[in-house]
Amino acid sequence: MSIIVNSQTKLLVQGITGKEGSFHAKKCKEYGTNLVAGAVPGRDGEIFDESVPIFDSVQDAIDSTEANTSLIFVPPHLRADDAIIEAVDAGIQVVICITEGVPVMDMVKVSSYIRDKDVILIGPNCPGAISPAPKVKVGIMPGDIHIPGKVGVVSRSGTLTYEAVGQLSKLGIGQSTCVGIGGDPVTGISFVDVLEMFQQDDETEAVVLIGEIGGNREQEAAEYIKHNFKKPVASLIVGQTAPKGKRMGHAGAIITGKDGLAEEKIRTLSSAGASIIPSIADIGEVVKEIV
Amino acid sequence: MKIHEYQAKSLLGKHGVPVPEGQVVNTQNEAMDVAEKLGGNVVVKAQVHAGGRGKAGGVKLVGSSSEAAQVCNELLNSNLVTIQTGSDGVPVDKVLIEEIIDVKKELYVAFTIDGVKKKVVAIVSEFGGMEIEEVAENNPDKVLTLELDSSLGASPYKTRKLASFLNVDVKQIRPLANVISSLYDVFVSNDCSLVEINPLVITGDGRVLAADAKITIDDDALFRHPNLSEFYDPAQEDPFEKQAAKFGISYVKLDGDIGCLVNGAGLAMATMDVTRSSGASPANFLDVGGGADESKVSEALKIILLDEKVKKIFINIFGGILKCDIVARGILDASRNIDREFPELVVRMLGTNFDEGREILMKSGLNISLVNDLKEAADSLKSD
Numbered sequence: 209m210s211i212i213v214n215s216q217t218k219l220l221v222q223g224i225t226g227k228e229g230s231f232h233a234k235k236c237k238e239y240g241t242n243l244v245a246g247a248v249p250g251r252d253g254e255i256f257d258e259s260v261p262i263f264d265s266v267q268d269a270i271d272s273t274e275a276n277t278s279l280i281f282v283p284p285h286l287r288a289d290d291a292i293i294e295a296v297d298a299g300i301q302v303v304i305c306i307t308e309g310v311p312v313m314d315m316v317k318v319s320s321y322i323r324d325k326d327v328i329l330i331g332p333n334c335p336g337a338i339s340p341a342p343k344v345k346v347g348i349m350p351g352d353i354h355i356p357g358k359v360g361v362v363s364r365s366g367t368l369t370y371e372a373v374g375q376l377s378k379l380g381i382g383q384s385t386c387v388g389i390g391g392d393p394v395t396g397i398s399f400v401d402v403l404e405m406f407q408q409d410d411e412t413e414a415v416v417l418i419g420e421i422g423g424n425r426e427q428e429a430a431e432y433i434k435h436n437f438k439k440p441v442a443s444l445i446v447g448q449t450a451p452k453g454k455r456m457g458h459a460g461a462i463i464t465g466k467d468g469l470a471e472e473k474i475r476t477l478s479s480a481g482a483s484i485i486p487s488i489a490d491i492g493e494v495v496k497e498i499v
Numbered sequence: 500m501k502i503h504e505y506q507a508k509s510l511l512g513k514h515g516v517p518v519p520e521g522q523v524v525n526t527q528n529e530a531m532d533v534a535e536k537l538g539g540n541v542v543v544k545a546q547v548h549a550g551g552r553g554k555a556g557g558v559k560l561v562g563s564s565s566e567a568a569q570v571c572n573e574l575l576n577s578n579l580v581t582i583q584t585g586s587d588g589v590p591v592d593k594v595l596i597e598e599i600i601d602v603k604k605e606l607y608v609a610f611t612i613d614g615v616k617k618k619v620v621a622i623v624s625e626f627g628g629m630e631i632e633e634v635a636e637n638n639p640d641k642v643l644t645l646e647l648d649s650s651l652g653a654s655p656y657k658t659r660k661l662a663s664f665l666n667v668d669v670k671q672i673r674p675l676a677n678v679i680s681s682l683y684d685v686f687v688s689n690d691c692s693l694v695e696i697n698p699l700v701i702t703g704d705g706r707v708l709a710a711d712a713k714i715t716i717d718d719d720a721l722f723r724h725p726n727l728s729e730f731y732d733p734a735q736e737d738p739f740e741k742q743a744a745k746f747g748i749s750y751v752k753l754d755g756d757i758g759c760l761v762n763g764a765g766l767a768m769a770t771m772d773v774t775r776s777s778g779a780s781p782a783n784f785l786d787v788g789g790g791a792d793e794s795k796v797s798e799a800l801k802i803i804l805l806d807e808k809v810k811k812i813f814i815n816i817f818g819g820i821l822k823c824d825i826v827a828r829g830i831l832d833a834s835r836n837i838d839r840e841f842p843e844l845v846v847r848m849l850g851t852n853f854d855e856g857r858e859i860l861m862k863s864g865l866n867i868s869l870v871n872d873l874k875e876a877a878d879s880l881k882s883d
Contacts, residue, residue, distance in 0.1 A: 228790075285722055311720035312612055313649075313690050319617035320649045350818075350850065365765020367817045374817070374849060375872075391764060393614040393692070420765055423614045446769040449753075449781060453550075453583060457749040457764025457786040459719065460614060465632060487776050488769035489873035 210339030210385045211360070211405040211412070212302055212328060213241075213277065213346045220245045220266065220275035220300070222282055222291045224256050228306070229281035232348050233257070236279070239351040240343030245269040247278075266298040277302040279336065279346050288332060289314035296327050303396070304346050305331035312459070315394040322396075329396030333458070335366035335388035341411070347388070349373075357382015359499060360406040362399060363418035364391050364425075364458070368446065368488070372416055375492035381499060384411040391420070391458030399429035403437055414440045414499045416491065417482065421447030422460045424467040427476045434480035440498040444485035445473045500716045501548040502730040505595045507712035514685045516678055518709050521597030525575065527568040533596040534567035543570045546593040548735040550713075551581035557591070560599060567596060585752075590734050600708060605698035606665050607631055608679060610686040618646040619686065621653070621679065625666045627698030653683035671701060678707050689727060690720030739783075739805050746798045748787055755780025757880060758803035758812040758842075760796070762787050762821055770815045777877035782809045791821050796829025797836070804837055811843050813880060815873070818850025825852075827859035834865055845870060845879045 209215070219236065223229040224246030234257055237243040245263055246256045252264035263269040266278065278300045282291040288307040295303045310332045322329060330337060336347015341356035349370060355377045363369040369388050376383060387402050389395055399417060406412045415437075419426035426445065433441055447456060447463075448470040455462040466472055478484050485494040505523040512518055522533045523546065534541045541564075545557035552558055557579045561567045571594045578588035605627035613620045624642045626634045635642050643664045645657055655676065662675035678699070686694045693715040700710045721728055733741055743750035749764065753771070757779045761767035764786045771781040783806065787799045803809055816826050826848055834841045843866045848856060860867050870876045 284719065309719045311690055311723075312692060312717050313687065313720065316612060316617060316619060317649045363765070365763060367761075367763025368765030368769055370817045371766055371769070371873075393612055394617050395614075398615070418765070420768060425615060428615055444769075446765055446772055449771045449775045450768060450784070451751075451753065454751050454784075456751065456768050456784050461764060461768065487773055487873075487877075488766075489773055489877060
């Protein structure tokens with residue numbers, strides 16, 4: 209079975225009546241995802257897209273539909289952090305937060321609150337996750353570029369992941385699950401968490417890991433790959449031409465210390481045994497060698 | 500958002516962190532008055548967002564109020580060029596005049612967020628007054644980093660532990676711990692991403708003073724701190740970046756001559772890398788964002804073309820939600836509304852309504868190379 213999102217996924221969308229929420233909820237449903245409910249405070253009893261019931265709270269949605277996965281579009285000023293906590297408290301197992309611009313301190317508090325809880329949090333500021341074989345998409349990525357297969361993809365960035373997938377599919381290399389963990393300084397699951405899941409997943413035979421400048425999560429991943437990961441990894445690090453101290457769009461993509469440098473990340477991943485993808489144009493070619 | 504030293508010190512003051520006596524001024528007459536009040540022996544500090552200010556001549560010790568006025572006048576009419584600014588430097592609109600303090604010991608204290616540990620961390624060292632990265636590299640045993648739990652905050656035992664590490668007189672530990680605790684309050688109550696006091700000074704008469712202060716506020720949290728938004732100083736920003744921000748476009752100016760227009764931050768960084776690896780040099784980072792439309796694409800092109808160095812533009816769009824025909828119309832719109840000669844475009848776009856977008860560009864009469872993938876794009880950029 210695929211990781212994170214699969215045939216067991218029963219999707220709830222928090223913020224399903226907003227512009228982004230309604231657009232993407234429809235797209236997920238069209239792709240094949242089992243969309244069972246929406247949750248919007250004060251909109252209990254309404255129906256979304258002719259068949260999806262909307263509830264006042266996440267708990268009500270779970271009680272009626274047994275939703276187990278939540279996709280969040282609640283904007284920061286309406287407290288996306290609280291939407292995450294609500295989902296976790298109600299017992300949702302996979303929470304994917306798309307919202308961009310959540311204050312970092314809110315994510316520090318959320319992370320501390322969910323530390324010992326049995327939940328997978330992805331994001332915020334991420335594209336979500338997709339498993340092409342069971343046709344389950346929980347996120348904002350274009351579904352039609354994906355084809356089923358054995359390569360897992362994990363990345364901090366959205367369009368960069370689509371680019372990688374586009375190149376793989378063009379070469380006939382399908383994907384097991386593609387996960388975007390988000391570009392903020394503090395996010396839910398890390399590269400290592402996703403690698404652990406890919407390790408256990410029979411559907412995944414190789415992994416593409418796409419990192420970028422800033423922070424030291426790629427080094428953490430390299431450490432894990434070196435000692436624990438048994439499958440081949442191809443890795444691309446972007447931002448090699450980025451100047452120090454300048455934020456490159458993502459709140460986390462800013463070189464502050466030495467660990468944030470692209471060459472430092474490439475060096476560590478390479479010495480951990482990952483195949484380095486020299487440039488974004490070479491993703492497909494390098495992956496072809498390792499599968 | 501970066502804020503000025505004098506603004507940072509006003510935040511420190513509100514939270515009970517002692518700072519040197521002083522005042523910010525923007526004329527030489529004021530400088531004279533303030534220096535006079537402080538006894539003539541003062542330090543004059545240019546207020547700019549860039550680091551490396553001291554070495555660039557932005558901080559000067561003077562011995563009289565008239566000298567203070569003179570130095571102030573020089574600074575106020577100049578752009579300060581530091582290792583962190585471009586060759587144009589940044590304008591000095593305000594100058595901070597402060598008492599000269601009797602420094603016995605210089606310490607380093609900072610708070611930031613560790614993304615891997617997902618916690619606020621305190622970093623301290625007894626080697627203040629120098630780059631903390633260098634200290635960490637050369638004397639790692641002289642740097643202590645402690646994680647702080649968001650619900651417990653700065654526990655007194657932890658602030659004492661941090662203070663004790665700093666190799667100060669035993670009587671100094673408690674007051675120092677109190678200052679560290681107050682700095683944590685500054686950090687969390689203002690949604691900071693960095694509070695760095697370098698140096699935190701212990702004076703000859705035993706006082707603890709924040710001699711310098713660098714504070715960065717989390718941009719994403721500004722919506723709940725209207726009072727902090729007033730600290731925004733547009734004069735310190737790059738004019739192109741400012742213009743881009745108005746349209747919700749994320750732009751960073753670089754030194755090359757190939758303009759880049761991309762959707763998505765990760766793809767934008769990768770596009771810069773491809774440009775560089777082809778032997779060309781990117782003029783900018785630009786992410787038009789997910790919800791881009793025709794006018795945003797057009798504005799993005801206009802901003803890229805504000806940079807006179809740009810001689811070619813590389814447009815790389817992976818259309819998921821953003822449709823190719825919209826991108827094409829945006830390009831057309833920009834080409835009709837620009838004063839300068841429209842440069843050659845290398846366009847690589849993928850996704851919805853590709854054929855329609857392609858046709859619009861083909862018929863446009865513009866100098867466009869439509870490429871199918873990034874390898875072809877790199878070749879086109881290389882060609883001259």
